[in-house]
Amino acid sequence: IGTCTNARYEDIEIVANMLKGKKVNPFTRVIVTPASERIYKKAMKNGLIEILMEAGCTVTGTGCGACIGRHGGILAAGERALTTMNRNFIGRMGSPQAEIYLASPATAAATALTGRITDPRGYLA
Known part of the structure; x- marks a missing residue:
C-alpha cells in the first residue's frame, strides 16, 4: 500500500481506519510505504503508523519500495500481489x-483482512 509516487496521507488514513x-490475514504480507517524510511524520503523529503495525x-x-521488489515485496513464481502502486508489468x-x-487503498485494506480480493464497501465506516 503506497509507493514513492502515491500513498497520500488520506490513503494511509483510510487503510488505518x-x-x-483488526489483524491482517496471516497468509498475507502487507507492506505500507508512505510517499514522503512529511506524510510519514503526520501519520506517526496521528497514531496511524501504530495502528498499521x-x-x-x-x-x-519513504521512497522506492515493494513495487520494485524492496522491503519484502519480491514475489515468487505463482504468487499474487494486490497493490496500490502505479505499475503492474510482468516481472516488476x-x-x-x-x-x-x-487496486485502491480501500480495496487493498479489505483484501489484507480477508486474504482474497475483496470489495471494501463492507469495511468502510
Missing part, C-alpha cells in the same frame, strides 16, 4: 510468473 483493532503491517521508510516485483493486480 479499516484495519484499526498492530494490525500486522510492515511500515517502511520479482518473478515473471507472479501476478500483480492494481
